[in-house]
Amino acid sequence: MFDGLIAFGHSIWSFCDPLSLGLILLSSLVGVIIGALPGLTATMGVALMTTLTIKMPSNQALLVLICTYVGAIYGGSRSAILLNIPGTPASAASCLDGHQLAKQGLAGRAMGIATSGSVLGTLIGMFFLALFTPILGNLALKFGAYEFFWLALFGVIIAGTLTGDDPLKGWIAGLVGIFSAAIGQEGIYAYDRFSFGSRDLAGGFQLVPALVGAFGFAELLMAVREKAVPVKINPFDSVIPKLKDVTQYWRTIVRSGLIGTFIGILPGVGEDVAAWSSYAAAKRASKEPEKFGKGSIDGLMAAETGDNACVPGAIIPVLTLGIPGSAPAAVLMAAMLIHGVRPGPMIMIEAPTFVYDVVAMMMFATIGILIYGLTLTNVLIKVLMVPKPIILPIIFVLCVVGSYAISQRLFDVYVMLGFGVLGYLLRRLQYPVAPLVLGMVLGDLMEKGFRRGLVLSDGSLEPFFTRPISAVLWITIVLVVAVKLPGVRNLLARRRAK
Amino acid sequence: MANEIYPSSPRRDLQGGIVWVLFGSLVVVLSWQMDRMTSQGATAHTAPGLWPGLVGLVLALLGGVLVLRSWRRAQQIGWDATVPDDTDYAPTSSFALAAALFFVYALLLVGRGLPFWLGTTIFVSAFVFLFQHARRRAEDAVARGVIVALACGGLTALVVTLVFEQLFYVRLP
Secondary structure, eight states: OHHHHHHHHHHHHHTOSHHHHHHHHHHHHHHHHHHHSTTOOHHHHHHHHHHHTTTSOHHHHHHHHHHHHHHHHHHHHHHHHHHSSOSSGGGHHHHHHHHHHHHTTOHHHHHHHHHHHHHHHHHHHHHHHHHHHHHHHHHHTTOOHHHHHHHHHHHHHHHHHHSSSOHHHHHHHHHHHHHHHHSEEOTTTOOEESOTTOHHHHTOOOHHHHHIIIIIIHHHHHHHHBOOOOOOOOOOOOOSOOHHHHHHTHHHHHHHHHHHHHHHHSTTOOHHHHHHHHHHHHHHHOSOGGGTTSSOHHHHHHHHHHHHHHHHHHHHHHHHHSOOSSHHHHHHHHHHHHTTOOOSTTHHHHOHHHHHHHHHHHHHHHHHHHHHHHHOHHHHHHHHTSOHHHHHHHHHHHHHHHHHHTTTOHHHHHHHHHHHHHHHHHHHTTOOSHHHHHHHHHHHHHHHHHHHHHHHTTTOOHHHHHSHHHHHHHHHHHHHHHHTSHHHHHHHHHHHHO | OTTOOOSSOHHHHHHHHHHHHHHHHHHHHHHHTSOOOGGGTOOGGGOTTHHHHHHHHHHHHHHHHHHHHHHHHHHHHOTTOOOOOOOOBOOHHHHHHHHHHHHHIIIIISSSSSOHHHHHHHHHHHHHHHHHHHHHHHTTOHHHHHHHHHHHHHHHHHHHHIIIIIISOOOOO
């Protein structure tokens, strides 16, 4: 335990130079602004910053990305409270009570609650990141090809089940993502699959352009489809968080922090589910549930704590299993690979201090959002007042540049366009996009696990079902799917009614 | 449940389901036609087409389930039943114009010989001007609209070029 604390202390010290501190402040600011702007998601923000930091040393680059990630998830609360428009999907739950508080002339207090909830949520998640990562990393060493296959499949199934209203559509989106990952040269014989003679397609789709398309360009198309509404922000009171709010709602903070962290660990589910789950749990536990949706401080605190606790939670499976807990975490994982860090079970052996570096980065990001939570309000309001016709083309320029800059290929720009159109169509038809992206991320891992497993067992499927960890995983998958089948749902509903 | 109303109508779901069935089937066919690589010692379980074939098969099956489900729902609530949508949408022409500008910029103005700063200035200026034109005309401030549009375009091109190329040494298209 003391070795861990010493390593953590070293990591903190390693970031205490002027350049790193400057990067922390700048990237947290960029993250908060990205999060506050409707039309720019945390995923896109982290993807754009990945492009920008590609030539930086790995530790500095990842510091920038983590600060941007944390800042973006926090920043979404600003537009949620002031405009009733979530800056990121994670802040949708904050709109319910945050904007109601703003309408009651308490926007400042709401922003103070969002700041304290976000800071405390990140700290709770950070604690579990430091605690669980070494433990889960050691457990992950027992995982073989079979276990990784089921784990990757579990990730796609759970993402399809929990994101969106329709699990069947979520699973279909996941399968489309898995198929996209199969395009290009396959891993054993370098055979070109579905490339139709194109050398670019033979290389497959890069993750960052696909993510920028699915979460960036698709979001722009959705934004363009809706009429621009004039932005009106009422005067508000002090934004400084009140200690009374923290002490009075400490149970909500702890509960939401735990829920958010746990949801973050689940592959592909993400901050919006964490926020809603925390909100729902707070409402169930509250003595005044009728106040939720009408300006409940408890509700806003729960949503903001939950979504920010999800950020460190989502990084836990990245570091230990090489499986992202959310879409921005998927980009972070891609960035780690670009910078030569191999997340996965071997991380505690190959680079054990890296985990503590990440915890230290998270801590500095938390300090960043606290600083900007107290000081940035007027600047953010000016940014939010910029008209849509000016913001949207600028965001698109960044989408094009961000897609191109990773490998300097125009093909990646076309990939961004293609996934943008696909993401837009899927959203119009009420398919969730997160499983599509997670399918792309996990498809390769799934295929490798499947094919390796078959080679090891000489074509037998038995080890897939009989090995202990594999058995736990496939049974869990079956249960998750079965609970969503109409017959089983009706049965459970009748039991609950009795 | 069959009689729940969802944001997507049974008709839309049926169309989507048919698309997935066809797409999944196509993937299965193409996977089946792939080289089995037996000359390199591949077996049935290491053939390149096995994995995508399985994915295509499951996709077609789930597409079939979606078709059946949408048909059952249509019997209960009607083919076009959907949750009312009170979002205020912009005219289709606005959406088409914006989409056209996005595609022209990405496909024609960047990486095709035109300097990045010029292509970006043209795109952003055109977008801002066209989408603010109606309001500027109503305010009798069209000239101001042109100046604002050009300023936005120029500034975007300048800042993006400086930040990406000069500060972070990232090559632009």
